[in-house]
Amino acid sequence: xxxxxxxxxxxxxxxxxxxxxxxxxxxxxxxxxxxxxxxxxxxxxxxxxxxxxxxxxxxxxxxxxxxxxxxxxx
Numbered sequence: 660x661x662x663x664x665x666x667x668x669x670x671x672x673x674x675x676x677x678x679x680x681x682x683x684x685x686x687x688x689x690x691x692x693x694x695x696x697x698x699x700x701x702x703x704x705x706x707x708x709x710x711x712x713x714x715x716x717x718x719x720x721x722x723x724x725x726x727x728x729x730x731x732x733x
Contacts, residue, residue: 678684679692683699686692 675687683695683702684692
């Protein structure tokens with residue numbers, strides 16, 4: 660009650676062993692494992708970087724497609 664459930668909650672339960680192995684969770688939730696905020700931020704920063712790179716690559720491909728489309732006869 661009073662807690663908003665998010666996709667993170669589902670992720671933690673489905674990938675709990677991986678989060679413990681990576682040091683993001685100190686122990687399984689049933690053992691009241693704490694969250695290592697530094698490790699979690701490293702995970703988030705890596706994900707943001709990967710997403711940014713993918714976005715830049717998509718933008719470059721879109722620019723090429725737009726220039727080819729503009730070159731087509733009307």
